[in-house]
Amino acid sequence: MKFSILGATGYTGEELLRILANHPQAQVQYLTSENQTGAPIAQTYPHLTQFYHDTMISIKEVEHIASSSDVVFACLPHGHAMAIGEQVTRAGARLIDMGADYRFADTSVYEQWYKLKHVHANSQAVYGLTELRREQVKSARIVANPGCYTTASILALTPLVQNDLVDRRTLIVDAKSGVSGAGRKAETMYLICEAFENVQAYGIANHRHTPEIEQALSAAAGEAITINFTPHLIPMPRGILATCYASLNSGVTAEQVDQAFQKAYGGEYFIRLLGRGGYPATKNTRGSNFCDIAWHIDARTNRVIVVSALDNLVKGAAGQAVQNMNVMFGIDEKAGLNQAPLYP
Amino acid sequence: MKFSILGATGYTGEELLRILANHPQAQVQYLTSENQTGAPIAQTYPHLTQFYHDTMISIKEVEHIASSSDVVFACLPHGHAMAIGEQVTRAGARLIDMGADYRFADTSVYEQWYKLKHVHANSQAVYGLTELRREQVKSARIVANPGCYTTASILALTPLVQNDLVDRRTLIVDAKSGVSGAGRKAETMYLICEAFENVQAYGIANHRHTPEIEQALSAAAGEAITINFTPHLIPMPRGILATCYASLNSGVTAEQVDQAFQKAYGGEYFIRLLGRGGYPATKNTRGSNFCDIAWHIDARTNRVIVVSALDNLVKGAAGQAVQNMNVMFGIDEKAGLNQAPLYP
Amino acid sequence: MKFSILGATGYTGEELLRILANHPQAQVQYLTSENQTGAPIAQTYPHLTQFYHDTMISIKEVEHIASSSDVVFACLPHGHAMAIGEQVTRAGARLIDMGADYRFADTSVYEQWYKLKHVHANSQAVYGLTELRREQVKSARIVANPGCYTTASILALTPLVQNDLVDRRTLIVDAKSGVSGAGRKAETMYLICEAFENVQAYGIANHRHTPEIEQALSAAAGEAITINFTPHLIPMPRGILATCYASLNSGVTAEQVDQAFQKAYGGEYFIRLLGRGGYPATKNTRGSNFCDIAWHIDARTNRVIVVSALDNLVKGAAGQAVQNMNVMFGIDEKAGLNQAPLYP
């Protein structure tokens, strides 16, 4: 498999390179960067020395890139991937978009939250939350790779809404993320001096991952679901923890909750169920493609609290993209992804 | 004012010493430690060199300590303060307990959550959340200094329940705390190698600060309130951020919410209202006695989200204790507490 | 004392504001910022809310600022303070420059290392390492406040070179600094994601604090000294640790080394001698004006190793500036500076 990356110098591009360096069947073809065209990738990321000797080219050559690649990863600001999606697939490559452009079945939702006209509405892109859409991913020409917060939230709540165990008006996701989720932006608020020994919320009631979570949960429930989603910035580079709240429907037992998770994920390699009463920790997933999930029942308030943990750059981005690539090309889903987490 | 500290070598004791070193009217009398009896405090905490030359004695001398002090701070594991409360007050000192022993009006709640028989039920202790109980604190012989999570949670939610703006069955507090909240315990999970680049929840549905928050909110509401409280460990020493959720009662407007906070805290020095749409950050309160509060209305879900931030060792412990001391002795409430936060 | 700050929005300006908020005799007059002219300082630094209500003006009004201030602090990029030094002092204010412009008695050294023509060579500025130049500081019209690395290095090595205890050709300073020393610059290398869990050297053999340290040590020794100075970036905001190496002169005893430090600093409040065999830790000085010093003799190699620790923004910048201000105006040298370090 020959792969190329559009926008290789952000953290998502870099993480794809890290993971694919160990993939037994993937071969780099082209990397693009508009700021650093002509420079070797190892100049931007010296840690990749000995792994890649490639010099970056411009995305202007996307036609040529696509025609000589089996798969193209787009790590671009939103708005840019939908502009080249048709070109890439027409040239014969399959596209995995790390951004938001292809995530919404109803592109008017995209237009409303991203304030942009969608230019590739009939794309037939598949939403690539692998565990939930494996069959559709197999044959997709374009895969919309899910957001980091959304992967954590959707995996945590789907078994509950799908099995009608919770009151769908009561869903709240309180999420905590490492700063790499913001990308490699040289902005004051992400400086170590500012972000260190600090925690704060942001995007309350208006973060763009909200409609993405709602779309997936509504599909699972078979009816429209509206949620509260609150992201927080945690003083660390990697990791997302999602703490999810919902009121149990009348008469639902703890065992039914256990069974719902077991049925949904019991056979999944990359989802590790810690069971009822467990405590996922982001550190246990660092650098790996795992999503760890546990749940608690509070008898006093009749709520279920689900906690999920993952590495936002791996299962929340590049790892899931490689997982999708593996599914698309019919090879072992774990290929390139079976590294143990880095601890401590 | 002559003060003594029982249990001076924990973080709460240390923080009292740091703050009181700058108090214009407070004079240290005795410090106790059972492990380090006979050692100078600056041996345990070299940063206090030049400020304290005191050698620690044993709590066995509590009678003598109390009779020569105006105020005694108890920084002891729960169960220990209630055992000496009567002795201390009889000897003429006023007691400020940093632990849980005197926090519950109904001591059976204490007994149920702390699994201990309460031995000083008729203490007439006052719950010292200063802004809410200033009048009672003035004349109290024993002040139960609130917990760190509880101060952040109660300050955030009281204006809403007091003014009947929210559905009292829908309260959820999702709190994030620095590790110093766990005290100075040499346990594996608090090692830098373990806690670094990690976030996880703990004590879901059974943390002991839950009934303390419920007691205060129930009192404000005039009816019993049960909440969900979920604490999280954040990879940093200081700071608590509480993200609080509640469904608005029918017809409640954003302006009513604004007014409730303004009315409750508009005149308070140590509560800084960031207003509707603001984002408190724990770093902005580090080392200071401030609690920063903001709120958001989500029209899509009809929920109000209140966020509060404070330094768990200051407004969440030693700072509020000094604030209470100032109130008890009729001096300027800000004495010793008017340091600006340490940033960055 | 009425003070003004030119360039109030950097970390040095902010730290002056933090410290001076507690100074019993200092009153803010004007703050300048060229990016944020017209904005209140608490908008840039919300943690200063309740302490300053001032709106920033432009440095273009420096004449007016100086004529209505007793002391002006310049927190400006190098090259800018020397351009306004004469104006400030002529208008009647005394100037404390936090930058490098006035630090070199021989301005040709400045010109060589900073690649700038010096425009105020006859300034008669005094190098304000308070403990070493107290008498000259008293009457100075312009004080050049020392750099952070330099304060730590000069305080560590002066007793040794002054008393001819070490071979002056063997001095090496290996220094470790928190990232706030780089200022509040939104550059990629200072992002939390890049600086976290990382340590690296920079400026080897060419850092601009080198000639500043050499100037002071040469003056103390009475002959020209050339050193190696190697700074390192440590993943934390505050703190400098300087590990200094020198070969003992033949026959020098450990007791002579002890005496040299005792004689130099035994009476100094802000220098805490931990003695032979001690281990200064930056955390013990955080937020305070202390410099902690200890030394070790290695009999196997006949070297002395001196370790000094301080908070780069306090004793290494704003704290020492306030200390100098106190000396200049004949008030208690500790005024505003007697806060205990923030720990943990």
Add this chain to the structure above:
Amino acid sequence: MKFSILGATGYTGEELLRILANHPQAQVQYLTSENQTGAPIAQTYPHLTQFYHDTMISIKEVEHIASSSDVVFACLPHGHAMAIGEQVTRAGARLIDMGADYRFADTSVYEQWYKLKHVHANSQAVYGLTELRREQVKSARIVANPGCYTTASILALTPLVQNDLVDRRTLIVDAKSGVSGAGRKAETMYLICEAFENVQAYGIANHRHTPEIEQALSAAAGEAITINFTPHLIPMPRGILATCYASLNSGVTAEQVDQAFQKAYGGEYFIRLLGRGGYPATKNTRGSNFCDIAWHIDARTNRVIVVSALDNLVKGAAGQAVQNMNVMFGIDEKAGLNQAPLYP
């Protein structure tokens, strides 16, 4: 290859498990733990769930363990490996000791620094700094895996002393280490609250890695070398940076220095030469087996400054052990070790 680990629950044991999980030819046989005998390793280290299902046994079964293993890794406190070395090799396994017991050719040096009688003096163990002892490692029955500080220091300085480029009386190593180097000890000084935002030196002039570095440099030089070695604790889990100083011999040119490094390491995969003027960063090696090296010449002082960076748990411990294992068994030296560093 069947491997077993004695003392699997420390960070070195854990790191061996992480690395070997991806080794194409290694199979776990037995893991031992004395505290947690009978427990599965994934209970101690949940991040290893899906990788190991093994239950730990006691080291008392070492005879059986060794007879059914090809290689045994000893991750034991010093003193324990030498007690079982003969038993292990007699039973047919080869031993890789992660501790200090077999590191000294002259066991009297061991006895002097470790205050223990050596009980296996005639072991013929090989000091396994792979790049320098590859040939001897091949046939070794016992490999003494080097310490973390020592690997960084020896690799940095060997080319200089071996080629007689520096004055051997002037060597100083100033090293900075993440806290995982201290192991998984629940001691107060390693708590996140204590170690965070702190840097300090320790073990000045008496750290046990000193004689180990001296032994290797003396061997390379062909004469006895005594050095200063100063370790520092950095607020992060992983990574060592060694900053090494030496005076150049008269007439030595920068090109000779360049050539010495090129000759020594130009063909080595795991040593990445950043060249003259480069800046190794620990983060660029995190989770990988690389050691990055650069050097600087200071013409003003005629010193060379060499900087090396590595991950103390990988090239400084478990990674180098696996590299040695690969060499011992004649397989690809990179097997299991070719993961790209984890960044950011």
